[in-house]
Amino acid sequence: MADIKVPELGESIVEAAILSWRKNEGDPVAKGETVVELETDKVNVEVASEEDGVLEAILKPAGETVSVGETIARIRSGAAGQAAQQVPNQPARGQEPTPPETKHSNAGEKGLAVESRPVEASQGKTGPQTADNPLPAALDQATAPSSVTPPTPRTPSQRRKARQADGPQATPATSAARTEVVREATAPTAPVAPGTTTASPLRPDEDRIPMTRRRQTIARRLLEAKQSTAMLTTFNEIDMSAVLDLRRRRKDQFKEEHGVGLGFMSFFTKAAVGALKAFPMLNAEIEGNEIVVKHHYDIGIAVATPAGLVVPVVRDADRLTFAEIESRITDLAKRAREGTLHPQELQGGTFTITNGGVFGSLFSTPILNPPQVGILGMHAIKERPVAVEGQIVLRPMMYVALSYDHRIVDGAEAVQFLVKVKEMVEDPETLLLEG
Structure with missing residues (x-):
């Protein structure tokens, strides 16, 4: 065994x-x-x-x-190929057991089939509330059709006389019984625990889908990021002409030599590393009353998967070539969508890049990935008219966003960081020197 x-x-x-x-x-x-x-x-x-x-x-x-x-x-x-013997009438795991053929089941003894007996009216007590007896016994019998006599219409004076006559005839035992019936029939439901919600009834055109464990974690972490950080976002735009021209001239040769395409992520990863070296507080985290500044550059790359967003990490991105970055991102993204990443590949990032542009996003505010204090958001490339040396020309432009934790990163530092990224992407040769 x-x-x-x-x-x-x-x-x-x-x-x-x-x-x-x-x-x-x-x-x-x-x-x-x-x-x-x-x-x-x-x-x-x-x-x-x-x-x-x-x-x-x-x-x-x-x-x-x-x-x-x-x-x-x-x-x-040592018993491969031999099916295990099933216990008679034993349901397979994951299937609902077939209930015994009895008219009633005792709700107080789960799993034991016993015959229920009707509650005697003379007992003066309410019976158990079951599927066959949804109301307390006393209330059920008091309102049963056979025990109800249709009222005869009365004049106002007759109703007053009837109320006066009923008063002295009512005994304490009768009043107590009536009070008990009303109390059980109108008893409030158990209070709902704080932080929980009760399920509302669904319409025919609605479905209720349980959240997966990963989606629950994503929801919890995003909410924590909003509540536990002083998040602020700054924006800029980048002229992608130089990068597009470089890719157009070198992509075939790059693919032939390295077996991987030359995408935009390697340029922005290199630019982010260069900017992090210039502004190290964006590569830090808060521990209590201390700031831990990191001088290694493990860049998280956000990947959308059918199960939700995951952020695998490219380790030591400052030591990798363009081809190595592209190769690792391609491999991590593929395995993320297949669900075969190792847990260690999702831990320890120091800064994150997310690219909403692949889905057509033009402008967005990325949310921090704690304990990191910075995240760079890329967007779709669109031709727009811009002023260049006094002339209006069409250029392929991309909006970029930097969300940062204002507790340790000042606005001026964040703005300069994003300007640094812009300058290096617009002049890719600088990536070889500073990235």
């Missing part, structure tokens, strides 16, 4: 959600074959069997949260 346990998932990741089981109980499994896929806050992780055998038991169903080191399934060794 061998256990399948939740493996180490990376720095600071201590739990995951079971996304799906690739095998069912009783299925044969081979050594190295994927048995279950886990979803963490950042990436999906496939867990394989360490030996041949049969999946004896699934201990945690899909959707459940599990911790690192926790046993989630058991493999019976």
Whole structure:
């Protein structure tokens, strides 16, 4: 017998959600074959069997949260190809059990089928509230159609006399019973815990979709970024003529020599590194009352995936050539969309670049990726009329945005950082010297 346990998932990741089981109980499994896929806050992780055998038991169903080191399934060794015997009437894991053929079930004893008996009216107590008996017994019987006599119309004087006659005839026991019935029928629902919301009824043209673990993490981190930082954004525009001309002249040769295309990301990564060297506070983070200034340049590149936004990191970008940057970005983006990134590849970035231009965005305000204090936003390239040496000409222009944490980065510093990026991209030769 061998256990399948939740493996180490990376720095600071201590739990995951079971996304799906690739095998069912009783299925044969081979050594190295994927048995279950886990979803963490950042990436999906496939867990394989360490030996041949049969999946004896699934201990945690899909959707459940599990911790690192926790046993989630058991493999019976040396029995590959032999299906495990199913217990009669035992439902497969993940399927709803078939209820026993009884008219009623006792709500107080979950899983035990017992015959319910009607509550006697003479008991003076309310029965359990079940699907077959949605109202308290006393209230149900008091309002049953067989016990209700249609009222006879009365004049105002007759109604007054009736109220006077009813008063003395009412006994304390009767009043107490009536009060108890009304109290149970009108009892308020349990209070909702702070920070939670109750599910509202859906219209026929609406769907309710649970948030994935990754989407919950994205939502939480973006909200934390807005609440825990003094975020401000500055903007500028870049004339992309020189970069476009360089790519047009060199892209074929570059592709032939390096096996990867010459894109825009390598230019902006190099320009960001050069600007970070000139303005190091954008490459820092806050720890308590101290500022940690980093002199290594690990640039996060935001990648949109079907499961949500992820930010893999290009390590030591200052030491890489254009071809190496393009190659690493291409590889990271591909594996991000396939969901095969390692958790370590998403950690430790010092600065982030996001390119909304690939989706047609002309102008946006990027949100910080804490604990980083700066993020550079690229946008779509559009021809616009601009003034050049007293003449109105059409140029391919890109708006760029820099969001920064104003707690440690002043406005003047942020503006100069973005101007530095602009100058280097507009004169790509400087990237070889300063990037």
